[in-house]
Amino acid sequence: MSLDLAMNAWGWALVNFVWQGVVVGAVVAVLLALMGGASARWRYAVCAAGLALCLGLPLAQCLDLSPAEGQFMDELPPLAEQMPALVAAWALGTALMLARLALGLVWVGRARRRSKPAPAEWQARLDTLARRLGLKRAVSLRLLPELAGPIALGTLRPCVLLPAALLTRLPVDLLEALLAHELAHVRRWDYLANLLQSAVEALLFFHPVVWWLSARMRHERELVADEISAELVGQEGRRRLALALHALSELDSSPMPSSPALAARGGDLLARIERLLAPRPQATGWKLALPALLIAATSFVVQAKGRDPVEAPAPIAQAAAADELPPAQQLRLPVNAKHVVVIDDATGKVLMARDADAVVPIASLTKLLTAMVVLDAKLDPTEKLRITSDDVDTLKHSKSRVRVGTQMSRQAALEMALMESENRAAAALARTFPGGEAGFVKAMQAKIHALGLKHTAITDPTGLSPANTSTATEMATVTAAAARYGEIERITSVKKAKTTVDGRTRELRNTNRLVGAKGWNIRVSKTGYTEEAGRCLAMRILNGKRPVTVVLLDADGSANRLRDAALIRKSLAKQAS
Numbered sequence: 001m002s003l004d005l006a007m008n009a010w011g012w013a014l015v016n017f018v019w020q021g022v023v024v025g026a027v028v029a030v031l032l033a034l035m036g037g038a039s040a041r042w043r044y045a046v047c048a049a050g051l052a053l054c055l056g057l058p059l060a061q062c063l064d065l066s067p068a069e070g071q072f073m074d075e076l077p078p079l080a081e082q083m084p085a086l087v088a089a090w091a092l093g094t095a096l097m098l099a100r101l102a103l104g105l106v107w108v109g110r111a112r113r114r115s116k117p118a119p120a121e122w123q124a125r126l127d128t129l130a131r132r133l134g135l136k137r138a139v140s141l142r143l144l145p146e147l148a149g150p151i152a153l154g155t156l157r158p159c160v161l162l163p164a165a166l167l168t169r170l171p172v173d174l175l176e177a178l179l180a181h182e183l184a185h186v187r188r189w190d191y192l193a194n195l196l197q198s199a200v201e202a203l204l205f206f207h208p209v210v211w212w213l214s215a216r217m218r219h220e221r222e223l224v225a226d227e228i229s230a231e232l233v234g235q236e237g238r239r240r241l242a243l244a245l246h247a248l249s250e251l252d253s254s255p256m257p258s259s260p261a262l263a264a265r266g267g268d269l270l271a272r273i274e275r276l277l278a279p280r281p282q283a284t285g286w287k288l289a290l291p292a293l294l295i296a297a298t299s300f301v302v303q304a305k306g307r308d309p310v311e312a313p314a315p316i317a318q319a320a321a322a323d324e325l326p327p328a329q330q331l332r333l334p335v336n337a338k339h340v341v342v343i344d345d346a347t348g349k350v351l352m353a354r355d356a357d358a359v360v361p362i363a364s365l366t367k368l369l370t371a372m373v374v375l376d377a378k379l380d381p382t383e384k385l386r387i388t389s390d391d392v393d394t395l396k397h398s399k400s401r402v403r404v405g406t407q408m409s410r411q412a413a414l415e416m417a418l419m420e421s422e423n424r425a426a427a428a429l430a431r432t433f434p435g436g437e438a439g440f441v442k443a444m445q446a447k448i449h450a451l452g453l454k455h456t457a458i459t460d461p462t463g464l465s466p467a468n469t470s471t472a473t474e475m476a477t478v479t480a481a482a483a484r485y486g487e488i489e490r491i492t493s494v495k496k497a498k499t500t501v502d503g504r505t506r507e508l509r510n511t512n513r514l515v516g517a518k519g520w521n522i523r524v525s526k527t528g529y530t531e532e533a534g535r536c537l538a539m540r541i542l543n544g545k546r547p548v549t550v551v552l553l554d555a556d557g558s559a560n561r562l563r564d565a566a567l568i569r570k571s572l573a574k575q576a577s
Contacts (some may be wrong), residue, residue: 006062011083013058014090017207024050025209032216035162040223047217048193053209087204090206097202104198109152115142115161122167126160129180133232143180145194152182155192174243187228190221246559333567336560338534339553341472342568345480346546352568356472359455360553363528364421365475365538366463367483371418374410374429374442375485381411391427396464396530400424400500401483412499418491421510421527423462430461444482451481467531474550479538479549483524489493492525512539513558514565519573525546527561535561540567544576 002446028050035043117123118141126141140159147163160182166175185191197214203208331342331352339360342352350356387406402408402416402424412428416422434438444458456470456478470478482488491497497508510516512525521542528536534554541548550568555561 008083009062010058010090011087013061014086014206016061017054017058017204020207021054021204021207023179024053024057025212028213040227042222044224046222047213047220049219051197051200051210051213054204054207054213058204064487065078077441093205094202094224094458095421097205098199101195101202111144112153112159115144115159116142117141118162118256119167125176126179126183129176129232130183130186133228135183137186138185139186150178150182152185154192155189155336158186158191160186177229177233178245180232181225182226184228184232185221188221188224193221194218214488241558243557246562328543331568331571333564333571335552335555335564335567337552337555337564339472339551340564341476341549341551342572343476343480343549344385344542344546345483345549351548351572354475356457356551359469359471360470361530361533362463362464362470362475362553363530363533363536364423364463365463365470365478365526365528365536366458366468367417367426368478368488368524368526368538369444369447369458370416370426370429371488372459372482372485373440373447374414374433375487376447377434377443379410381414383410385410385413385428385432386409387424387428390431391424393423393427393462398423398464406502408499408501412501414487415491415497415499415508416501418488418526419494419497419510419535421511423464426462427460429520436478453477463528463533464530466530472553475538475551475553476549479524479526479540479551482526483540483547483549487521489546493523512537514539514562520569537561537565539565541572543569543572546576548572 012560027048031046032043035046065306102343118126123141126139130139137158140157142159142161144161145164146160149166150160150162152158152160160179162179166178168193170178170379177391197217201210201214235540247562275318331354335354336353339356339358340352340354341350341356343350344527384407387402387404387408389404392404393400400423401420402422408425410432413422413425417429430437430440431444440461444461448456450457453470453474457467459465460465492510492512493515495510498505499508500506510525511527512522514520516524517521523540525539526537528538534556535552535558536554537550541550550565552561552564555564
């Protein structure tokens, strides 16, 4: 075969793959939609088959140098003349992508060389897990300080790299769950599969379907490893792994993004935590999806009107005439939070309530009221405030990123109080209020009265005091009122923001990890935590185009708070669809 012929053949194969890849992507998307309740192993297999087909189609066409291909080339002479340039551009892009992969492999090699053997007791734990998993290959455990979580690498000589800090920062059972996850990757030869994926990405880098398939394949791979490791670590394995993943989500650093190493942090952590804590019922046979779809279509009306709540989460019932749906028609969800209310703001109807009128501490949800009082006063947002010793928390001795003497604008203090729940910033806002703290207290009481809150008491602007109390129902009123402030909505509905403190730019991160996460449209948000209040969350979300207020008070831990919110969102989404 001449060079010109080979170049033309490959060029036409790439051109034709533009539409062929779209067809492959559409077919895989339909199959994945039909397999929503199937095991992650089946979805992974479908994605892998789709990616293999993406590579096989252009290769097969390139080898099929039939006369018909030459006739097709004659029909489009302008494009045929551009084949050398097109193939050259493809070769350049592929070379850059392969160089990126090579850098990742160099990083993996350096990481292995720079790591040190883990303590013997932890190597023994890993060996025990490997034997229980049926692994025949020896897997070494090594320490590398700069990592954020365990990663698996290597094929013939696999090893798991672990940041030394996790040995002291995580309980033994949670760290074992993470190690089991990495061993699941080793058993399935996922490192080799990941390398092959990267090679396909490099060869077909120009097609978005390839990147989508590859990303979905990596996501399903993590779910498969989660399932295997949850079974391996025994009783409450799903909960242990979910708690471990949540702990990793709080860390800022991560392995090199382009590295082919497999990390426990991979994929959508929130979605993985949600799936572990609230697993979907497995389909009895995904091959029955098509006839099941036809049956579902013919009985849609019947299914929409009612479903056994035991299958749950039950869908939201049709809105009743009263402001509160009858208890039998409200959401029945196994939430962890002790006090819950979910309200459709468009109709005012209570969609879910659980001990919603009990008066309890509200922690930093207080700062929504603090922000409204400050904004109502229409103070100069550019005025400089200085953090003093009066702003230091002497009740809980909570940590702060703001030192005494720090200067910032009132606007910056408001942003820090709402986004990062910075207590010293909130205290400074109250201290510098017209009339001082006494003036702020009077304005706060007036705001509480204006909102019609009968069971809400606020004694400090931060929420650190357990005397700051309210009910879930009244906090829903507060959240709905905060949503009418464009500044509060702007500040609390973004994942990250930048502000100026002491003349330097500082990045702020929202304490609500759901903000900006896939599938969430959060317009107003505030989290809270004290020992007395537990984990709290107040937010307004959009369910389709309808605003819904969700308040969770006194949940046992951040992971359970995330799970509660995810259960509620999924049930609301079913109603919207």
